Amino acid sequence: EGRKEYTPDPNNPFANDPLRHPAIIPSSKRPFNGEPPSDLLIEKFSTPQQLFYVRNHLPVPDIDPNNYSLEVTFEDDDEGTVEFSLKDLKKFRKSSVTATLQCAGNRRSEMNEYKTVKGLSWKQSAIGNATFTGVKLRDVLMFVGFKESDPSYKGKHVQFEGLDIDPFTSEQYGASIPLVKALDPEGDVLLAWEMNGEPLTRDHGFPVRVVVPGFVGARNVKWLGRITISDEESQSHWQQNDYKGFSPEVTLETADYSKQAPIQEYPVQSAVCVPVNGSTISSKDEEITVKGYAWSGGGRGIFRVDVSLDGGKTWFEALLKQEKRTFNRNWAWTIWHVTLPIPKNHNGELDIVCKAVDSAYNVQPNTFHGHWNFRGVLANAWSHSQVKIE
């Protein structure tokens, strides 16, 4: 099914993984996960594919595009399965969307400093923004005979299965989204084969991945092999027993995943990227330029970013670079900056803080206190960058 015939080395099923850009800082090597340095991250509004954070759960599949096939199935229908080659998919009306993807574990290392969590130690660059091109999932579902007039679609889910396979258990990566999101003409869910005008690289899902704007990264399934319309969410490990939020009292031992809802849309987020946390600036400088990103899920654009140089006592409004605002369809991030006079009474250091306000006026919590969770997801407390002045 489009997978090259190669025998994985049982001692290293990751031996066939692609090379990565040398700037990417790994948070794990097998499977490979990595992110760019935070100052490089925000140099461009569109994150270059080679610098885009990589989040792999399994070895990277090596797919021959000429043999690639996508299966689409309606679980409660006798009409069987429709298969699409890459060529078939490219016959549809082409659509593009500029969207930010963010890993649920972004900024986990900061939550871990507050209190230990379990998961990959992401800094603040497990996020990126790109223009994806492909076909709207809505168009494909309409083509295979989906009927919008059937009100039963409202409780259903679209399950996605990746062609990445666990070499030991044979489990494939999987996730799902509500069918109403896929069918919304303004939901902009894509089956994408291009990122910033280039074919997807292997690390980003070559030849075809799902892009679910406004949702957490984990639902944007790479190396897409199968789509199933079902009454149930994906039964995969990653939909059922991972990527959920818990109260601060729940531990690894007491967690009951069946009682929590999956992370889908993501809350408002922002981070200081420049100056980098822990860096030193000159005592001769009179001004400092602070830069970062802000984003919120569900197409909620960013209304305001507040920046402080004194740990949150006084605030300044950052200048925002963003796409034109539209109601609940702002899938791309906001890049922001502000140049401020360095306060005289600095005592040799600055506690730089940022926090964002989204279009529903949702805000980031002040600290991780009360928002900590043992998996270290949803780390969106105010972002701090501590710099020394010497």
Next chain:
Amino acid sequence: EGRKEYTPDPNNPFANDPLRHPAIIPSSKRPFNGEPPSDLLIEKFSTPQQLFYVRNHLPVPDIDPNNYSLEVTFEDDDEGTVEFSLKDLKKFRKSSVTATLQCAGNRRSEMNEYKTVKGLSWKQSAIGNATFTGVKLRDVLMFVGFKESDPSYKGKHVQFEGLDIDPFTSEQYGASIPLVKALDPEGDVLLAWEMNGEPLTRDHGFPVRVVVPGFVGARNVKWLGRITISDEESQSHWQQNDYKGFSPEVTLETADYSKQAPIQEYPVQSAVCVPVNGSTISSKDEEITVKGYAWSGGGRGIFRVDVSLDGGKTWFEALLKQEKRTFNRNWAWTIWHVTLPIPKNHNGELDIVCKAVDSAYNVQPNTFHGHWNFRGVLANAWSHSQVKIE
């Protein structure tokens, strides 16, 4: 135009206002504004109309339903104005929606305790939940010839004008929402004439009001007299120079309303309603039952409510009473409760706290620090109820 001929008393333009339920606690009398006690508020999932908070900006109009007329105008169209009598509106397909309305100033008194703000001193009951019945605004717009295929609708706005008039300036109350919200088949915007199965009372907009589920109360225009489809937002005072959020540094003197976006969808909110803040419980009690509400704008349902008896050191999950969850269409609030053992080391008082998590995992900020704004809107920090144990 459907307004009874009466001459307002120049010394009291509010002389013709209706009577209110004796339980309603006024926050201002002219215009009348008031809310129920917080323990009464959450006794029922549907708030009785007589106990529903009243938010009036002007004297209450006294409209003869037989002369009532609603004008609908497309600003950039020569086809003029379509008028609907109440009888005309009732010929459309009837729709109902259960939705929570919340004043932007709800919980302002708490933000005012942190630092003084300007506005009506609402406690935590400027919120209510009811089933509204009427016609979908979408159906009316389709009837008057709106064309969904015209992509120009995407930047447009629906302006609403109330029949309430400032007796001195002749200004009418007004507000607007994005046209995409009104046209969304799942947006559920209604022109409503019933609340919980009864005709609207005068205080709640008799004979017809707008209900914009998931939006702040201020856009749910009462005594609806005119709808205008326009390239611009409403130019009314309340859309342009009120109901906006500001950074903590902005004051009454420095505020530039033209640079901030209006509050439309509302952020996640919750409050402890029982026991009432400042009340006393018996030292013989072994358990305490805590009750309250939670809600979020944009149809985002409530995933979790955390309750603490010790100011936020330890947390318990509340039991939630809510409608079945659907993706981004949960317009009704969640009522919650939890019964907990009273901690032995209580020192004669409990600092009860609640905070909610919505379906995008947005959370309430820990405190008003950094979120304070001079108008005292968007007060959604963790809610505290301090009780004495004697």
